[in-house]
Amino acid sequence: MCGIVGYWNQSNNLDLKLLKNNLKKMVVTLHHRGPDDTGIWIDSSNGIGLGHKRLSIIDISEAGHQPMVSSDGRFVITYNGEVYNYNYLRSILKKNNHIFKSNSDTEVLLASFQQWGVKDSLKRFNGMFSFAVWDRKKRLLWLARDRIGEKPLYYGVQNNTLFFASELKAIRANAIFEPKIDKNSLALFLRFSYVPAPSSIYRGIKKLLPGNYIVFKEPTDSFNCKTYWSLYDVMIKGIKNPIKSTEKEVCDELENRLRKTISSRMVSDVPLGAFLSGGIDSSTIVALMSLESTYPIKTFTVGFEEKDFNEAHYAKKVAKYLGTDHTELYVSSNEARDIIHKLPFLYDEPFADSSQIPTHLIASLAKKHVTVALTGDGGDELFAGYNRYIIAKRFWTYSRYIPSLLKRKSGEFIESFSTKRLENLYRTIEPIIPSNYKISMPEEKFQKMAWALKASDNYSDIYNRIVSIIQNPDSYLNYRLNENELVNVNNYWKDFKNPILSMIYQDLMTYHPDDILQKVDRASMGVSLETRVPFLDHELIEFIMKIPINQKLKYGQGKSVLKKVLYRHIPESLFNTTKRGFTIPLNQWLKGPLKGWALDHLNEEKLKNDGFFNQDSVLSLWKNHIEGKGNWSHQLWNILMFQTWYDSYK
Structure with a gap:
């Protein structure tokens, strides 16, 4: 895991000293992403420079230094991430007479470009990554990002200069760049708590979309992104060619694939562990890690002193059953609040998912013991685990038969109550509510129900209201804009044939990379910790998308098939509770x-x-x-x- 930077300016008056100084300033800002090594590479004749900060994970020797030049001198790369099948690719490349000087995956990437070209190589890589590659022969700059968006990459043009970096702070450090707030991005941030790709908070700077690459012939070229892996295509293929095996056979295959994926992500030349919340997803990862290891897995969890918000005891039970080397930290409110002043530096552009605080705390705890940690992110999206999927589908199913005026008035009626009264009402009737219908934070759910009742009958509108934090950002802004929307679920309604699949698609395209993965990346890299996410292996995703939705969702609850795999290794009784997740008061x-x-x-x-x-x-x-x-x-x-x-x- 590392940090990458670079810029390209062909001005005749750009001297080598200025190019080098600006590049150094950019690199320094990403020290937290890679404290082990620093590198810059400059081609002054073309006005291009690449920079790198290294966190050594695989081949921690100097042989892994970046930016790295291919053996034939054609390609120069600055690369962030891990390609897990690099040993397999290495064996193929050796048969094609490639000679390697190191054990690093970076050298394998460069040899792949020599053998197959950059575009075809992307399709062969299995991993998390973002990189920039300068083709000296054809004078082309390639930028690429992994399929799901685990690793970030910002890019943009200003003052006839192309900038790119793992984080915005690096672009901001370049004296040529002039930061200007994109007001439309601010409106989107207020609505969703994050700035959805391809936008960023700065005008003219973009996030490269997951599964995309872009090639620049000149630094001022128009942005012509190309897709090398499409989640849409994967989901459509899964719908058209679903698995027809029995449930047991599906569970067997899922477990085998998970174990293979987890095993590949446990390869490391530095200490490794896992985040453990005690929920279904992280418990599954840790249970299967234990099968792949000859020593107790190091696990980590963070709890709060406030009883209502502490869930560390769930993780402790799972850790005890699995026999992990478990470390937990109980944090006071003061300690948690002390992190707030760090958030602008850590998250770099406005970010307001409040679980950013406990995520940073658990990353800080883990870093004291390991350099790599596996996480359970992605399980909710891939296995239909969010309650909102079920709630939204039921809401749309029943509400479309209610006259629009009555729905709107009902929404206004709910809004007339204080949230405290709504919460008290829910707590009064909670004892008689079936367990699979119970909800956490009921006052927030009632607010969103009111917004949804006031929506049109368009399913996309209903779902976007449910996932919104501020429904009408314009009401709090000092200006009016035509607000951009997220991916429009309704566009894919007929193709996906199921509203829950539409919601899953939207979340995997927006909320998951731009909130969940951004949160984990910044929290972990802020303390120089590498996180790996087994659920996001693209081959595993392609398999999961072939599992019929009725094997994921049963009796009003998601993750059915995943739970069956988990309960083979941990008793179901340890999970008979409703978790709140990483919430703070x-x-x-x-x-x-x-x-x-x-x-x-x-x-x-x-x-x-x-x-x-x-x-x-x-x-x-x-x-x-x-x-x-x-x-x-x-x-x-x-x-x-x-x-x-x-x-x-x-």
């Missing part, structure tokens, strides 16, 4: 210990001078929250995270 914090901090960032004069927000709307939202008229903590957190980020970088 935002509501209480904003009314208590974070109140002063929040008021500093929501100062009326400050909001006015910054010019982004309508101060009257924002302060009214704050007042309603403090007075208990609604739990608007997540909406306020989005605004506060932007303000905190903006103050750090303006």
Whole structure:
């Protein structure tokens, strides 16, 4: 795992000293991503420079130094990530007379480009990666990103210069770049808590989409991204050619494939462990890791002193049963809140998924013991584990028969109640609700139900309201925009034939790479820890997408087939509970210990001078929250995270 940077400027007056100084400034900002080694490579005649920060994982010797040049001198690469099938590719390349000087996967990538070209090589790589490759013979620059978006890559053109980097802070460090806020991206951030790709918070800078590459003949070329792996195609193929095996046969095949995937991600020349929350996904990963290892797996979890938000005991039970070398850390509210001032640096562009705090805490804990950690991310999306999939489908199924006026009035009626009253109502009836219908954070679910009732009958509109944090960003902004939408689920309705598959597609294209994977990447790389995600192996995904949805969803609950695999190794009784996930007590914090901090960032004069927000709307939202008229903590957190980020970088 590493950090990559680079820029290309063909101005006649760009001297070598300026090129080198700007490149060094970019590289230095990514020290946390790769503290083990630093490298730069410059072609002054073409005005291009590549930079690299290295976290040594495979072949930790100097032979893995980057940027690296191919044996024939044609290709130069700066690369972030891991290609797990590099030994297999290496054996094929050796048969084609390629000679290797190191055991690094970087050298295998370069030899692959020599043998098959960059485009065809991409289809052969199994792993997580982003890279830039300069083809000296054809004078082309290639940028590429892995299929699911585990590794980040930003790029863009400004002042006749092409910039690219693993994180925005590196681009910002280049003196040629002038950062300007993209107001449309700000609106999207307020709605979803993250900036969805291909946008970034800066005008003119993009995120390369997962499964895509782009080739530049000149630094000012138009952005012509090409797809080398399509999730849409994979899902359509799965629908047309579903697995027809028995459930037991599917479970057997799933377990075998998972074990193979996990085994490939356990290859490391440095200490390795796993995050363990005690939920289905991480427990499955750790259980199967234990089968592949001759020693106890090192596992890590973080708990909170607040009883209502502490779930470390779930992980402890699983760890005890599996006999892992388990480390847990109980964090006080003060310790968790102390991380807030670090968030702008860690996440680099506005990011407001509040689980960013415990994710950083568990990464920091793990780094004290290991350099690589496996995680269970991706299970909810691939195996239909989110409750919202079931809730949204039921809502759409029944609500489409209700007259639009009645639905809208019903939504307004729900909104007339304070969130506290809605929560109290739910707690009153909770004892008689069947277990598979119970929900966490009911006040938030009621808010979103009200928004959904006021939606059109278009399924995409309903789902986007359910996944939104701020439904109408314009109401809090100091300007009006035609807001971009996420992937429109309704466009794929007929193709996917099932609304849950449409929701899964949307999440895997947006929420998963731009929220979940971004959160894990920044939290882990912020402490120089590499995370690996077995569920996101593309060959495994292609298999999972062939499993019929009725084998994933049963009796109103997701992950059915995955649970059956897990229960072969851990008793089902350890999981008979509803987990909240990595949640923090935002509501209480904003009314208590974070109140002063929040008021500093929501100062009326400050909001006015910054010019982004309508101060009257924002302060009214704050007042309603403090007075208990609604739990608007997540909406306020989005605004506060932007303000905190903006103050750090303006």
